[in-house]
Amino acid sequence: MFLLILAAVLLAAGQSAPLADCGTLTQQLQIQGRDQFLGRWTYAAESTNIPGSKMLTKMFVENVWGEVSPANESDSISVRQLQKMFGSCYSVTSKMTLANNTLTMAYPLVASEVLLTTSCSDCMVLLSNYTIGESTFSGVQLMTRRPKVLAAEMDEFKRQVDCLNLPPPAILDSEKGFCPDDSKDTETTDLTSMIAHSDSEYMKLFEKLVSSEAGIKTLLGLISHFEPPA
Ligand SMILES: *[C@@H]1O[C@H](CO)[C@@H](O)[C@H](O)[C@H]1NC(C)=O
Ligand SMILES: *[C@@H]1O[C@H](CO)[C@@H](O)[C@H](O)[C@H]1NC(C)=O
Ligand SMILES: *[C@@H]1O[C@H](CO)[C@@H](O)[C@H](O)[C@H]1NC(C)=O
Numbered sequence: 001m002f003l004l005i006l007a008a009v010l011l012a013a014g015q016s017a018p019l020a021d022c023g024t025l026t027q028q029l030q031i032q033g034r035d036q037f038l039g040r041w042t043y044a045a046e047s048t049n050i051p052g053s054k055m056l057t058k059m060f061v062e063n064v065w066g067e068v069s070p071a072n073e074s075d076s077i078s079v080r081q082l083q084k085m086f087g088s089c090y091s092v093t094s095k096m097t098l099a100n101n102t103l104t105m106a107y108p109l110v111a112s113e114v115l116l117t118t119s120c121s122d123c124m125v126l127l128s129n130y131t132i133g134e135s136t137f138s139g140v141q142l143m144t145r146r147p148k149v150l151a152a153e154m155d156e157f158k159r160q161v162d163c164l165n166l167p168p169p170a171i172l173d174s175e176k177g178f179c180p181d182d183s184k185d186t187e188t189t190d191l192t193s194m195i196a197h198s199d200s201e202y203m204k205l206f207e208k209l210v211s212s213e214a215g216i217k218t219l220l221g222l223i224s225h226f227e228p229p230a
Contacts (some may be wrong), residue, residue, distance in 0.1 A: 007069050020119075020156070022163035028127075029115040037068045041124065041143040041180075043081075045154065047161045047169035048139030050132075057170035060085050063178045066143075068228050077103075082179040082188065089179035089188040092195060116160065120153040122146060125160060140164055140196035148174040160198050 009180055043064035046057060062084040071078045076097045083090045096103040096113070103126075105111040111130040118125045122145040141147065142157040154171065161169050174194075179188065 019072060020159070022159075023162045025117065025156070025160045027117040028101070029113055029117055031103075034070065034075065034098055035199075037103075037124075038070065039068060040181075041066045041068065041171070042147055042174065043172060044123075044142045044144050044149045045157055045169040045171045046139060046141045046165040048137055048166075049166055050137050050139075054167060054170040057172075061170070061172065062087070062176040063172050063174065065178050065181075067139050067181070073097070073111070075099065082181070084177065085177050089096060091179075091188050091190050093129075093190070093192050108192050116140070117154075118160075119156060120144065120149060123149060125157065126166070138164075138166065140166060140169075142169070142204065149176075 013081065017072075026099060043066065047054070064081060064083045066079055066081040069078050069080075070076075076095055079094050079096060081092045081094075083092070083111075094105050096105045101114065103113045105113075105199040109130055109132070111128055113126045113128040116127050118127050124143045126141045126143065129140070130139070131137075140161055142154070158169060
């Protein structure tokens, strides 16, 4: 009985610990310039309001890291994302332009992103809108300069996600290993043009699939028959 009371007191104390409120956690940060984005980032967690995205991410995405380099235009960055899925490596290259405190992408997807506050000094929290077919989805990502974040940093991100009314995030596991950083690695399949050139019928199908739980089940069925290129 005493143990239980102690536990209850501890829990109560834990709950009254000064957690940052939603107003603070959803504050947008002023972007200083493109330099703050340059270099290597590990994707630690992501939440989106695409139905089933957490399940799909947990099932198929092993790990993701990205390399950000300056693009030709002084206000633009080039992002090369290396994603380990089904035990193979895939890359996507995109260009983002900085204007009005927002990063925008036109290719291979239409997206816009802003930075949110974080107490983690070498992390970045990106809040995004992206368009798939005629639907717009929102998402938030936690990225870090390190291979992984601390538990307290992940907890703060989970609270941010909750404050944004997004579903609980898919948390990537750095133990699953990353794709190598040799950009000429022939084992890496570039999906950029495949994403950009997905014809509108394909996008409409994807949009239909992700907009319902039944569709997600169909998508899972399709993916489970997917054979990664040899
Ligand atoms: C960037 O500039 C270099 C040198 O002028 C040029 O070769 C390259 O094609 C340009 N890249 C893009 C994406 O425009
Ligand atoms: C930035 O904001 C200004 C003023 O609101 C607007 O005129 C301009 O089109 C915006 N630029 C972009 C790239 O959205
Ligand atoms: C996303 O879209 C909503 C609704 O149009 C808008 O209020 C918000 O500022 C957008 N966020 C980003 C990161 O573009």
